[in-house]
Amino acid sequence: MSTTAFDPRNAPADGKPVIGIIGMGDMGRMYARRLNEAGFTVIVCDRPEAYDRLASEYSGSGITPVPDGHAVSRAADFIIYSVEAAYIGDVVAEYGPSTKIGATVAGQTSVKAPEKAAFNKYLPADVDIVSVHSLHGPGVTTEGQPLIIIHHRGPKEKVTMVEDVFRSFKSRYVYLTYEEHDEVTANTQAVTHAAFLSMGMAWRSEGSYPWEKARWVSGIEVIKVNITLRIYAAKWHVYAGLAILNPAAQRQIEQYARSASELFKLMLGGHREQLEKRVWAAREAVFGWSREMDAEQDEAGGRQPILLSEDVLDQFSLGTHDKNALEEPNSHLSLLAMVDCWAALGIRPFEHLEVAGTPVFMLWIGVAEHLFRSRDRLNKAIDAGITDRVFRSDDLEFTIAARGWNECVNFGNFDLYERRFKEAADFFAPRFEEAGKVGARMIKVIQDSQRARK
Numbered sequence: 001m002s003t004t005a006f007d008p009r010n011a012p013a014d015g016k017p018v019i020g021i022i023g024m025g026d027m028g029r030m031y032a033r034r035l036n037e038a039g040f041t042v043i044v045c046d047r048p049e050a051y052d053r054l055a056s057e058y059s060g061s062g063i064t065p066v067p068d069g070h071a072v073s074r075a076a077d078f079i080i081y082s083v084e085a086a087y088i089g090d091v092v093a094e095y096g097p098s099t100k101i102g103a104t105v106a107g108q109t110s111v112k113a114p115e116k117a118a119f120n121k122y123l124p125a126d127v128d129i130v131s132v133h134s135l136h137g138p139g140v141t142t143e144g145q146p147l148i149i150i151h152h153r154g155p156k157e158k159v160t161m162v163e164d165v166f167r168s169f170k171s172r173y174v175y176l177t178y179e180e181h182d183e184v185t186a187n188t189q190a191v192t193h194a195a196f197l198s199m200g201m202a203w204r205s206e207g208s209y210p211w212e213k214a215r216w217v218s219g220i221e222v223i224k225v226n227i228t229l230r231i232y233a234a235k236w237h238v239y240a241g242l243a244i245l246n247p248a249a250q251r252q253i254e255q256y257a258r259s260a261s262e263l264f265k266l267m268l269g270g271h272r273e274q275l276e277k278r279v280w281a282a283r284e285a286v287f288g289w290s291r292e293m294d295a296e297q298d299e300a301g302g303r304q305p306i307l308l309s310e311d312v313l314d315q316f317s318l319g320t321h322d323k324n325a326l327e328e329p330n331s332h333l334s335l336l337a338m339v340d341c342w343a344a345l346g347i348r349p350f351e352h353l354e355v356a357g358t359p360v361f362m363l364w365i366g367v368a369e370h371l372f373r374s375r376d377r378l379n380k381a382i383d384a385g386i387t388d389r390v391f392r393s394d395d396l397e398f399t400i401a402a403r404g405w406n407e408c409v410n411f412g413n414f415d416l417y418e419r420r421f422k423e424a425a426d427f428f429a430p431r432f433e434e435a436g437k438v439g440a441r442m443i444k445v446i447q448d449s450q451r452a453r454k
Helices: 026-037 046-057 070-074 085-098 112-122 157-164 177-206 219-232 236-244 245-266 270-286 310-314 333-345 351-356 359-373 375-386 392-411 414-453
Strands: 019-022 042-045 063-065 077-083 105-108 128-133 146-152 172-175
Touching: 019 026, 019 070, 019 105, 026 042, 026 063, 042 046, 042 070, 046 063, 077 085, 077 157, 085 112, 085 177, 085 236, 105 112, 105 157, 112 128, 112 146, 128 157, 128 177, 146 157, 172 219, 172 236, 177 219, 177 236, 177 245, 177 333, 177 351, 177 359, 177 392, 177 414, 219 359, 219 414, 236 245, 236 392, 236 414, 245 270, 245 333, 245 375, 245 392, 270 333, 270 359, 270 375, 333 359, 333 375, 333 392, 351 359, 359 375, 359 414
Parallel strands: 019 042, 019 077, 042 063, 077 105, 105 128, 146 172
Antiparallel strands: 128 146
């Protein structure tokens, strides 16, 4: 076995804290690389059996792999547990007692309740806890993205130290408690992911790519497609942990499935008046626009739309659009259900976007806002839901998928979640690279347009 020596007695001459990362998945690797580039001494580990591979991979890089978390915990001043939320308890139980006196510990987990319990139970009392969570994936630029900082235990100076460590990320710091974190991430991520996972599973069940069913696919649909593929190209456990281990997320996913089912039943039964009443009420509850108000035409003093205009959306269209051709009907059930869910739970999505919105959440709100802002677009969606028969099977598959994901989360079954996720991911895999590029471009265009308005 090859060995990599790191002597904890050799502190950096510049006085910077030694950074330790336990868990070298995608986010752990991104953290290690970026913090090393920022001039910090970085020591890392993964599972013991991965040590030789890491030692070879990072040879000469300035990043020092060590055999296990005991070695990281004894040497590092700031230790980040970058492991799956489902396993955080076991990992901290193993390595936490080895944490050196006066060190600061954080967890880069998507759900904080298990992390908080593990840290409180297994970390020595002479260790401080200032946790973090970057609300984006490893492939997204860190600049301007929310980085949550949780000051749980220890002096305020340790928060300042954590801020200094991540200064090179140019992220936007958001200060929350553990409990506030889980509530906010449930509101901004859980139901958003459930919507896209349901769309993906529905398309997989139909056995066809949505962009191949028509000569032209509008920008609003391309956003749905590319963000769906972006999610399925990531690691399943990221979404599973967020959904299954966060009680607030479970409630929201259940409501989303209920909203989709109830709205679809109204469509299926031809209950136009009830459907209209529910959709317009949700519009007013979430966006503040009465049924009589066309926010598309009257924006004086109102909030600027996230997606700006059809011109922005059409940058991402597929195929050639004949302006004179009739639009294919689309109930946009996934979006109607999303806004209905927010209304039912009293969620104010724009407030959460300001606090800790992710790029995907920003686009999802933007698409929903785009549909609901225009009375004409919303009336067409309602009409399609009541009268269209051609695409009704699409809405059926979506409703089944939404309920399926809800049942999976309610059962707390990680194995079932993984199987469902990978079935759809395998179906979309040939398109992942293309979707990743388009998705990144979409996010950049929207973010650039928002910066230009500030």
